Amino acid sequence: MSKLDESLLSGLPPFSRLGRPQIREILDLAVPRRYDTGSAIFREGAEAERFYLLLDGVIRVIRTTPTGEQIIALHIAPGQLFGIAPALQRDTYPATAMAAADCVALSWPVRLWHGFTAKYDGFATESYRTVGERLGEMQTRIVELATKAVEQRVAAALLRMANQTGRKTEEGIEITFPITRQNISDMTGTTLHTVSRLLSAWEKEGLVKSTRKHVVVTAPHRLMMLCGAVD
């Protein structure tokens, strides 16, 4: 098996302050793996054995209710750590991580976490920054869910995805991973029907373009108006 190249990590925040030899050490301990679209990397409630770094693809973090509904807590973009339960002293994963597109991720056994934070300058700092950002994002979502109407929530969800993992094209900002109306409704606590109606209406007004499993935001500023500012 060929060695992983150091350039994989050198630009990423948790590792940016480290030298090549240190990155080499870390890489030599990592297990790389590919995950097909739709497969689970780990499941809610399972023992937290490893923590992960996403190199490519998109991860969808999902929580399931006792009654079987599922809601999408957040998406994770390449370059981010995930499954960092150990950082929070948890021994099980709080949610399921699923590959929203084909993904490649590195992983390490949790027992290395403590050593990483102690040994590598900036690793702990940057990891906790990530946690802080996610916490902030979750607070924002709580506020949205509690105060905004469905239309605004869907608009906000689209914009968030466009910002986090979007790619600029001449048509607008394209959401780079496959996404169904059902997925969007799982993010916003509504139904696929309502999402479908909204997207249809927005398409007529030229705010978005969508095809099967694929959305492009063509007029982000106008969408932003819709969701009552913020984010």
Place this chain on the structure above:
Amino acid sequence: MSKLDESLLSGLPPFSRLGRPQIREILDLAVPRRYDTGSAIFREGAEAERFYLLLDGVIRVIRTTPTGEQIIALHIAPGQLFGIAPALQRDTYPATAMAAADCVALSWPVRLWHGFTAKYDGFATESYRTVGERLGEMQTRIVELATKAVEQRVAAALLRMANQTGRKTEEGIEITFPITRQNISDMTGTTLHTVSRLLSAWEKEGLVKSTRKHVVVTAPHRLMMLCGAVD
């Protein structure tokens, strides 16, 4: 000014592994203060200058939307750290902390945070456990808001408060701090009218007793049925 007694901290998780001399050091750096009901300890967006430990009372963590609505993100019970923005590498507070009852809290300047985590065994660990728990709680709330009907959300909110800060009495579990219908609606993303109707109905059925700014859960198990299990 009389010195703070070491017993204030010795039982609390973040400090439980420390010896008396270490606790003495920490206390000598702390600034104790009293906060009247309704006053703000710090405000959303303000520069994070200090972090806090609640000794007595209850803190309400609030986020305000651009349109002026406010929602209650969580409550904090005595013995917990709060305003720990520095732990997450934030330089501003992500939400407002308000005294839901008369409170007493210690605080330290953020520049000490790093030293605390480095010097005191268990401090970092326990602090991050707290963060992890709050993150989990927020996820649960997102799921609730997204999937549950208003009735279930209100039931869940009451139970959560009863669990976290409730006191057992012969009548049932009493929520120990003043709480209005408006407050409850701010937690659950509904209106004070709806909460009022629900509480009235529940009172008739013997699930709760409530007076002005005061709620006692008399039949927690039956409430739990209502909210469709979980928490």
Place this chain on the structure above:
DNA sequence: CGAGTCCTTGAGGTGAGTCAACTCGTGTGG
């Protein structure tokens, strides 16, 4: 070409928000 997803659109019902009017309890000030 058939089966499985994914998406669309209509019709109808309803949970919970809005509007409005009133009561009750508490604290304040003349």
Place this chain on the structure above:
DNA sequence: CCACACGAGTTGACTCACCTCAAGGACTCG
């Protein structure tokens, strides 16, 4: 000590945004 004001809570009537139910169309893959 009364009255008055204000905040908190109650309750009814109305309305509408969104869900549910239902049917059918379109794309994709084996």
